[in-house]
Amino acid sequence: MERIPFLSGNEAIARGAVRAGLGLACGYPGTPSTEIIEELAGLAGPIVEWCINEKVALETGIGASLAGARALVTMKHVGLNVAADPFMTLALTGVNAGLVVVSADDPGMHSSQNEQDNRHFAAFAKVPMLEPSDSQEAYDFVAWAFDLSEEFDTPVLLRSTTRVSHGRGRVVPRAPVGGEAVAYVKDIAKYVMVPEYARERNRLALVRLEALRRRAEESPLNILEAGTTDIGIITSGIAYAYAREAFPKAWFLKLGMSHPLPYRKIAKLYESVSRVFVVEELDPFLEDQVRALGLPVVGKEVIPSNGELNQEIVFNAFEPVLKRRPPRRRRPVFPPPPVVTPAPRPVDDLPVRPPVLCPGCPHRAVYAMLRRQSVAVMGDIGCYTLGALPPLLSLESCLCMGASIGMMAGMNRALGRLAAAAVIGDSTFFHSGITPLIDARYNETPGLVIVLDNRTTAMTGHQGHPGTGLHPDRSSGPALDIEQLCRGIGVPATTVDAFDEEAVKSAIKRALTGGDLSVLVALAPCILMDRSPHERVVVDDDRCNLCGLCVELGCPAVVAGDETIAITGDCTGCGVCLAVCARGALSLPEPADAGGAGS
Ligand SMILES: Cc1ncc(C[n+]2csc(CCOP(=O)(O)OP(=O)(O)O)c2C)c(N)n1
Incomplete structure (x- = not known):
């Protein structure tokens, strides 16, 4: 007769996840969650890793889910505070392969600094939550959680508490189950949470919540x-x-x-x-x-x-x-389904003006080179997120600040090769890009991280950050060097002029063929910080065949007419369009005869 194992809830979660076809598990230690990863490390099948913190763990799990691997991310209750930024927006993007977040809460604070009740996180994020009451359920519920995650395109919170996680009970093993392998498909409307797409995903999350409520009515759980x-x-x-x-x-x-x-x-x-x-x-x-x-x-x-x-x-x-006397019976008053409004539509007779990178933005130059590569490009938040939108279409995700590197790592770990790169701004790098880079180094993950260093926090109005050393009163302190910082943690890094397309191109190629972990800093100041007069690009109409490659850079200064390309007064002479014109129809005048230019 088969022996029935006597497992702690944490061991049962680990084995239940393997039974459910787990691809990658990661987490950060914290009582009472720790033993899940420890147990998994001894089981055959999944990739298992400790991450540098819970935020990076969740972002790694998201990357693995996108790559098509079922992902389990574990943490203690306060860990979800650290992972809240990706968690709240993941509730909008949804997942690819199933993603389950285990929050192990600690009522009684046996080993914690607070006693927060993480069930509120499920309501806060509008995601489903499963709560096992013993080891058998801990084992069984993981498979349910993965299935729910995939069926409803949502992360699922599996909430345990100390007594469930550490208590022991008999667990009847069940036959393996698993999801269908789901290949990653680039989908910017789903994974790039700029306001226009996020509004629609938010609407879908509200609709999903009501569908989940109907499921809860029928669920055998x-x-x-x-x-x-x-x-x-x-x-x-x-x-x-x-x-x-x-x-x-x-x-x-x-x-x-x-x-x-x-x-x-x-x-x-x-x-x-x-x-x-x-x-x-x-x-x-x-x-x-x-x-x-x-x-x-x-x-x-x-x-x-x-x-x-x-x-x-x-x-x-x-x-x-x-x-006491029993209360008078009352009929329940069911709340009506919430009103969910569709995303606002553009007013019919007004032109649609999607946001674009400024003329002369140094980020555009890198995207022009990056979009020719065959890697998935995980993005981040800043002006540069606009590189995800048409016509550049060079970024594939935007979740929360600092998520790009962890997501890249999760994808590359799950696929076992350098299949994804990350793009992150300089301010975002200091905000939350350093920890996932250390994590990628620690977990020996291949990847290319491109830091778009425009020497400022442009998106929010040109604030200083540790890389510039500038303070709010414009006084300056020590400025940290990104390249040196990367080298300090053992990650090779090079800096190139963001406008030097040959240097950018060959650095990207080198990094991708090398297949290790490296950082490329693409350096050039934000054009809005440089108010000096600029030359303006001129078009040789005889050479121009209106192929549109220059227009595809999304520069507001390059306008396609019926018969020619026009360069508007917004041109800053950055020269990025020269690099993409195969016919040499665009040029910059020699500085001496640059009269009349400037914007
Ligand atoms: C947690 C959090 N804090 C602050 C913000 C606001 N914010 C969005 S992007 C960004 C920094 C952008 O700077 P950088 O990475 O240098 O990119 P740039 O805009 O200069 O291209 C900030 C502060 C946010 N979205 N999330």
Whole structure:
């Protein structure tokens, strides 16, 4: 007879993930989550790594999911604060292969600096949450979580607590299951969260939430268990185990999928009993939602909102309530489905003016070279995100500040080769690009990171940052050198003039064929910081065949007419368009005869 293993919840999560075809697991240690990665490290199959922190772990998991690998990202509850920036926007982009985030909470603060109840994160991000109550469920729920993630195109929060993670129980192994392999497809409307696309993804997330609520109504994870008394108990996670022992004859609505809530299942419980208790650790997360349906409920007025519960606490809290008269039965008031407005449409008779990089922006030059490469390009947030939009179409993601490098690493780790590069601005690099670079080095991940160093935080109005040393009063302090910093962590780095297309091109080629981890700093100041007079490009109409390559650079100063290309007064003479014109139809006048230029 097959031996039934006796596993902790964390071991069970690890084995459940492998059973579900896990491709990559990563996390940052923290009690009570740590043993999930440790257990996984000893199991055959997935790539398993510690990351430098929870934010980078989640971004790595996202990259792996995009690359088509089911990804599990683990952390303790406070770790989700660190990963909140990618988590909140991941809820909009959704996933490719399934992505499950394990948040192991610590009621009672056995080993934590606070006791926050991370169930709120599921509601905050509008994503589904599963809460196992023992090791068997910890094992089983992982596969459910991956399936939900793929079916609903959403990350899934798997929330455990110390007693589930560290408690042990028998776990009946199940046959392997797994998702279909899903190849990565570039989709800027899904993965580039600039406002225009994010509005639509946000709308879809709201629609998805209602679909998930319907699923919660049918889900076998939400079980209405009949009892023999007039008591009904709504509960989830470990609190179920305590309440079951305290009131064995009660009716139970056991919520394995505790967000979004199945309102009709709750109403069904109220049809069967006249008193309902909500038994949950920490905040009145379930209770508040039940109350909002207009239903009488007993919960946090009798049971502690802090610390762990146990059978005795549950019994002693609710038993006296049984002496009270049962409340009058009431009908639930189901909230109407929320109104979700479509994204605003452009006004018909006004021209559409998508945002573009400024004329003379040094970022454009790099994109002109980068888009000819056959790697996926993970992007970041700054002016340079505009490189994702037509006509440049050179970036494929924008999630949150600093996400590009972790996502690149996740993709490359999952695919086992340099399949993705990352593009990040200088201010963003200092904000949150250094940690994922250290992580990529630590985990020996190949990749090319291009830092678009325009010597400022241009997007928000030219603020200083550690690379410029400039302070708000324009006084200056020490300026950190990106190239040196990279070398200091063992990552080879070179700096090139962002406008020197030959240098940019060959540096990118070299880095991609090398196949290791490297950084390329493309340096040239933001054009808006240089107000000196500029030469203007001239067009040789005899040579120009209107092929449109120069127009595809998206420079507002290059305008296609019916018969010729016009260069407007906005031209700064940066010369990027000269480099793409195969017929030599564009040129810059010699400085001596540059009269009349300037904008
Ligand atoms: C967490 C967070 N903080 C601040 C911002 C606002 N913000 C967006 S991009 C950016 C920095 C852009 O600077 P840089 O990376 O140098 O790119 P540039 O705009 O100069 O091309 C900032 C501060 C944000 N989106 N997210």
